[in-house]
Structure formats: structure tokens, C-alpha cells
Amino acid sequence: MGSEKDGNFSKSVLVFALLIISPLSGFLIEFSPSLGPLTEPSAVVVVEDDWNQSGVSTSGLTVEDDGNVLIDRPGISWQIPTSTGLPITKTGAATIAVADLGEIWVIGGKDDANPQQSNDELFSKMIEAYNIDSQTLRTVTSMPNEAAYAGAVLIGGEIFVVGDWWPGTNNPSNSAKGMVQIYNISTDVWRNGTPMPALKRVGHAGVCEYGGYIWVAGGVSGSIGTDATNRTLRYDPANDQWSEVAKMNNSKFGFALIPFEDKLYAFGGGVRASSWGAPTPSKIVEVYDPALDNWTQLNTTIPKSVAGVRGTIRHNEIVLVGGINSNQVVGFSPETEVWRTLSSLPTTIGDMGVSSLNGTIHTFGGDMSTYPYGTWSQMYSQDIFFVANSSMVDGILSSDVLDLRPTTQASAQPRQFSFTASQPTGTLVELQFRSGIDATSATSKTWQGPDGTVSTWFIAGSYSLNISGKANFFQYRAHFSSTALSTWDLPTLESVTIEAAHAAFVGTIPTLAYAMGEPLNLTTEHADEAGFSAWLRLQPVQSTGSFFGDAALITLDDSGVLSLIDPQNVIHGTPTAIM
CATH class of the missing domain: 2.120.10.80 (Kelch-type beta propeller)
Structure with a gap:
């Protein structure tokens, strides 16, 4: 399904009768819908449940064709014990x-x-x-x-x-x-x-x-x-x-x-x-x-x-090690029949003893002869090579920067987010987020968890957000981890939902209105049951374009009350609003 956005909103219409008695040529118009308090639900919802899309970045993870995200299997690194080898080749x-x-x-x-x-x-x-x-x-x-x-x-x-x-x-x-x-x-x-x-x-x-x-x-x-x-x-x-x-x-x-x-x-x-x-x-x-x-x-x-x-099983993956005249090491997943090329042995060697224990792989001795199983020019090994245990695997997914506005003229503010995940024993999915008025602002912010810092992470659940001001853009990142390596149990992120309030003027808002012209009708849409407010400023200008005197200001508060400040008496009558 990918990323989906939905919005249901109520509408308000403000009708202004601009019967201007001033000899000025017109008025510059500025406007802004504003958002209410931060405690109520919103009606704009973004749902993400498929991460096989552009804009998603990962580290230590793979996004499958079906959109699910899985932790990558770790690589291996061969080491030699510092204390001992076999007493004899x-x-x-x-x-x-x-x-x-x-x-x-x-x-x-x-x-x-x-x-x-x-x-x-x-x-x-x-x-x-x-x-x-x-x-x-x-x-x-x-x-x-x-x-x-x-x-x-x-x-x-x-x-x-x-x-x-x-x-x-x-x-x-x-x-x-x-x-x-x-x-x-x-x-x-x-x-x-x-x-x-x-x-x-x-x-x-x-x-x-x-x-x-x-x-x-x-x-x-x-x-x-x-x-x-x-x-x-x-x-x-x-x-x-x-x-x-x-x-x-x-x-x-x-x-x-x-x-x-x-x-x-x-x-x-x-x-x-x-x-x-x-x-x-x-x-x-x-x-x-x-x-x-x-x-x-x-x-x-x-x-x-x-x-x-020789072969063994590590992290629920079959690992094949070495061979005559070979230092090849590969991993094989029987469920998917997918091969992985792993770090080669330090030398070409076959017929060694190979076992895994507690997440490690160890090899003992082996045959380095070009022509093995004979009596001449035979070259055996007394080396012990090993791969250390990995106690945890993890990875990070960063979402695209999500635009929460229903239109580019709108303003938005995230109010709540939630996420669900499948987390077998020993696995975990955690989230952090950041937001900003534009995409650049959002991506420049520090990631934050429940305490507002980068040090903590949200666990699966639903959370109210206390973000002040406009935050049109939202980004999250998910941390996947697993310590259940012997059975290779992995967590999956099922869905992320972001709910946001928004407010906007509908249609094209003129930047200039003329004296004695037709009444100016402005329509707003908003999704914010917590309340809505808007203001409209009209600045008288002369024919040269220069400002003349103070502007008129019309405001609509979250209780539906209109107020007018008109120091030059340029507006005839009282503006009305239909909620």
C-alpha cells in the first residue's frame, strides 16, 4: 500500500464587504490560517506500510520486494587465537x-x-x-x-x-x-x-x-x-x-x-x-x-x-568453509536458496575440522596440499581460525521526508503518531522523529525520542506530540535489532501512522484588492477540532505602490468571534464569517 494520506475537514467562509472610501489605488493582502491547541485529534492521516519506495534509506537492512524490512545477516571476519594452535599439524x-x-x-x-x-x-x-x-x-x-x-x-x-x-x-x-x-x-x-x-x-x-x-x-x-x-x-x-x-x-x-x-x-x-x-x-x-x-x-x-x-550452521544459516585448493567461504539460506559470499579463509585449505558453538565458528588444521591424499609433498596445518560471536544485529531505516499538508497552501502540525511491529522474543523495533516547517528545516533537526533527545526511542504504541508552531514536514527513523541469532528471529515494522492538524485558504488568494471593488470572499479549510483561527491584513497603498498609513486587520478566533482593527476606516461595514 505504501504511503497514504487522508484528510477530512470542516470549512469556514469569511465574506468581507470592502467598500473603500479612500482615494488610494488598492490594498496589499496578507493572510494566515492558524492552528489551535495541541491536545485534540486531527483528521489528516499519513499511513506507511510499504518501504519499497523512493526516499527511504537503510543501513544494515534490506527492503524486500513486498515492502517488508529485514535486518541483514552480519558478515564474518576470521581471526587467529593469540594463545595457541594445534600441537601438531x-x-x-x-x-x-x-x-x-x-x-x-x-x-x-x-x-x-x-x-x-x-x-x-x-x-x-x-x-x-x-x-x-x-x-x-x-x-x-x-x-x-x-x-x-x-x-x-x-x-x-x-x-x-x-x-x-x-x-x-x-x-x-x-x-x-x-x-x-x-x-x-x-x-x-x-x-x-x-x-x-x-x-x-x-x-x-x-x-x-x-x-x-x-x-x-x-x-x-x-x-x-x-x-x-x-x-x-x-x-x-x-x-x-x-x-x-x-x-x-x-x-x-x-x-x-x-x-x-x-x-x-x-x-x-x-x-x-x-x-x-x-x-x-x-x-x-x-x-x-x-x-x-x-x-x-x-x-x-x-x-x-x-x-x-566442511560446513556448519551459524545464525540459522548454513556456512560452507574452505576445500581442497580453496579458501572460499559462503553462506546459504535454504528457505530462499540465496547465497552470500563471506570473508575468505586466511589460506587455501580443505578437510579441516569445522564446528560452531555459541555463535562462533572454529576451524582446526586441514590440508593445504596441491595434491592431497598422498605420501609426498603433503602440507597439513596446525592453525586454528575462528569467527567471533555476534551478540546482536541491528539496522536503521530512515523514511522519506513526509509532507503533511493536503495542499501546498496549507499549514500542518503533527499531533500524534503510532506504529505497530511484530517483535519475537529477543527482537525490537524503536522509532525517533523530527519535523520542521520545510523539508530542509526538518532534516536539519536532531532526532528525538520520548524525552525530546536523541538518547531515547519510542517503542511500539501511540503517542501524542507536543510540537509548537507549523511543522509541515515530518521524518521518522526506525531502529531494528535482534539478539535471537541462533534461530535468526527478526522483528518487522508493520505500519507507521502520523496524524496532523492542518489549515489553509482555498483557491487563489489575491495579493492586491482595489477600492470600491466587489466584495472579497475567502474560504478556509481546516482539520483541527481543537480550534481554528485566521487573520487577514489589508495594507492601503498608493498608485506608486508605496504603503499609506496603518493596515486594517481582521481576525477570527477559535471561538468564531470576528474582530476588526481599522485605523483608517477603509472598510465599510462589518465583515462576516460563516463557519
Whole structure:
């Protein structure tokens, strides 16, 4: 609907019989309708409920096509902890956030104790817990078995480490064992679960938890990684049982599998044709619906093809991080299928551990090799990169400068404004305003809240205004904020209504009247139930245009009483007013 203006007004007619007995040529006319007291309602209403229009400016906000205003998602900035990195370079570690402890656990992986030496990489069973507040590491009881390129999930106080892959092994080469290793946090005890079914055992798969099950999609088995699968397995932790569900549309490994609401999203991944070289990356996005047991390939794709990518959820947005020979970081909103390009990683790196906790994102280690998964020229990382928590997001919308007059001849005065907003828990919309006799005057004023200063804001509701004098132009600004970032709940401004009194003369008012001419009829319109007054000044002038003597003044007060001051007796009779 946009901005709407409405006005209903009563009318008064002043009829003057100007029978001038003066020999002067004429009279200059000045006039003004005036507004009454500031306490009563007005009849001119401006309503705004669509901000997709010219004149509106925003900062930190986006105006949608339907006119709604939404807070922009914040960008990210990668930082390096000042106190520590991993004690050893590693890649292919699994990570899991343990929120109750404020820690992210870095589990297993493939370690390189001496980056200057080739063919000395070792598979790890070590676990280190990283405290995101103190930026310190502590050692946790190791797994029973080494596991790299596994996935980790937390269910009911237990950590499940699922899968394994053994690239670079030979004489003999190792195939994936499909291990399930389970750690009870409270008892500090490990146990083994049933491995994946024979001939279906993989590592470097997409692994996630949804609905109390662990889902394992894709992955590879052989050490050279040329046997990527599109199989999807489901593990039931309660019964320690595996089952197979619908296959993906594409075989791949090294991709991010992210549960979001009631679907599983698979991003990117790669396939490998030989034992040497990086996998061929993909930009495909597939979605699995557990309720229907089917995979769908979306039309949208990742901005850049990537394998060895990891992902997490921050502020209810899927964030994909890095990849082999990539430092790409992008955000994806499943509801809108909109991508955002975010700040790149400090270096090209893939297969790192990635987790989010308390609004942060942390990455651990990773593979910086041009040709990964081999034994020569392998380059792993011991870096920890992180994105700090954002406790609040906000933005400002400034309206166009609104002309409250029904016509350009009118005078206006704002009497009341109100606004409505939808404000989920943790969100807020606040308003300030400013006004002036013209647009320039209005925009030069300081914004004001309930106490008349810029320090306070009006909350949703209805407010009477105490503005003195004419204020034909009005501008407001709205501050949107949210601290409900984990669920990404946002406020919306529904409508802003400004009610204003106004008064005006109708039609063209002559600036010059001639002696002995016809009676001069003047009509006023006004919307001000609080009262109305007007005045008319007639200044005698000579034929040369110069003033002659004092002017005559006719006034109409807010009770309808006319008065006349006519020092030169130039007006014949008594003016009348019809209200």
C-alpha cells in the first residue's frame, strides 16, 4: 500500500464587504490560517506500510520486494587465537561442539609430526578439547582405534565417531573399516558400536545426526579414493543397527552434509580418477527428505566447485568453509536458496575440522596440499581460525521526508503518531522523529525520542506530540535489532501512522484588492477540532505602490468571534464569517 494520506475537514467562509472610501489605488493582502491547541485529534492521516519506495534509506537492512524490512545477516571476519594452535599439524580430523563444557573436541585425523619429511604421516586416535573462551587445549581420553576422515555427532551425552579412511597406505593398503566408536562423556569410557555393513564401509563421507539417527552419505573405501559411492546409510544408536536408505543422485566424497530443519543438505564433494592428484570438485547441492526417503538435486549450485569442504550452521544459516585448493567461504539460506559470499579463509585449505558453538565458528588444521591424499609433498596445518560471536544485529531505516499538508497552501502540525511491529522474543523495533516547517528545516533537526533527545526511542504504541508552531514536514527513523541469532528471529515494522492538524485558504488568494471593488470572499479549510483561527491584513497603498498609513486587520478566533482593527476606516461595514 505504501504511503497514504487522508484528510477530512470542516470549512469556514469569511465574506468581507470592502467598500473603500479612500482615494488610494488598492490594498496589499496578507493572510494566515492558524492552528489551535495541541491536545485534540486531527483528521489528516499519513499511513506507511510499504518501504519499497523512493526516499527511504537503510543501513544494515534490506527492503524486500513486498515492502517488508529485514535486518541483514552480519558478515564474518576470521581471526587467529593469540594463545595457541594445534600441537601438531593434522588434516581430516572430526570435530564436535560440546556446549555444556564450552568446548569443541578435535578427534583423530592424520598427523604430520615433521612437515619437512615425506611419508611419515600417522593416523591418530588422539582427542583434544578446545575451550573457546580461554583458547586453551586439554587432552581427552583417546579413542580405542585410529580414525581419520570420520564424522562425529553428539547424542544424549555420548559422542559417536563414525567412519574412517586410510589414504596413502600401501603394502598393505587399508580399506575403510566402517568403525563406530562411542564415548560416554560422564563416565569417560569408550566402547565400539556395530560397524557399517560389509562392502558398504566408508570414510570421508557426509555424516550428520537428525531425528536421533546418524546418517552417512557417500564416501570412499579404498585407500586411493577412486571408488566414491552414492549410497546412504542410517545408523540407529538406540539399537546399534544399520540400514540402507535412498541413494544420492551423485557419487562423491569430501562433502558437507548439514541437517537443516527437516531435511539433509549435501554440498559439493568430489570424485577421484587415479591415486595421484586432487579430486574433481563439484558445485552440486542435493537435499534428502527423511520423511519421503528421497534425494533431490537443487537447481541452485555453490558459487565455486569444491571438494574437501566442511560446513556448519551459524545464525540459522548454513556456512560452507574452505576445500581442497580453496579458501572460499559462503553462506546459504535454504528457505530462499540465496547465497552470500563471506570473508575468505586466511589460506587455501580443505578437510579441516569445522564446528560452531555459541555463535562462533572454529576451524582446526586441514590440508593445504596441491595434491592431497598422498605420501609426498603433503602440507597439513596446525592453525586454528575462528569467527567471533555476534551478540546482536541491528539496522536503521530512515523514511522519506513526509509532507503533511493536503495542499501546498496549507499549514500542518503533527499531533500524534503510532506504529505497530511484530517483535519475537529477543527482537525490537524503536522509532525517533523530527519535523520542521520545510523539508530542509526538518532534516536539519536532531532526532528525538520520548524525552525530546536523541538518547531515547519510542517503542511500539501511540503517542501524542507536543510540537509548537507549523511543522509541515515530518521524518521518522526506525531502529531494528535482534539478539535471537541462533534461530535468526527478526522483528518487522508493520505500519507507521502520523496524524496532523492542518489549515489553509482555498483557491487563489489575491495579493492586491482595489477600492470600491466587489466584495472579497475567502474560504478556509481546516482539520483541527481543537480550534481554528485566521487573520487577514489589508495594507492601503498608493498608485506608486508605496504603503499609506496603518493596515486594517481582521481576525477570527477559535471561538468564531470576528474582530476588526481599522485605523483608517477603509472598510465599510462589518465583515462576516460563516463557519
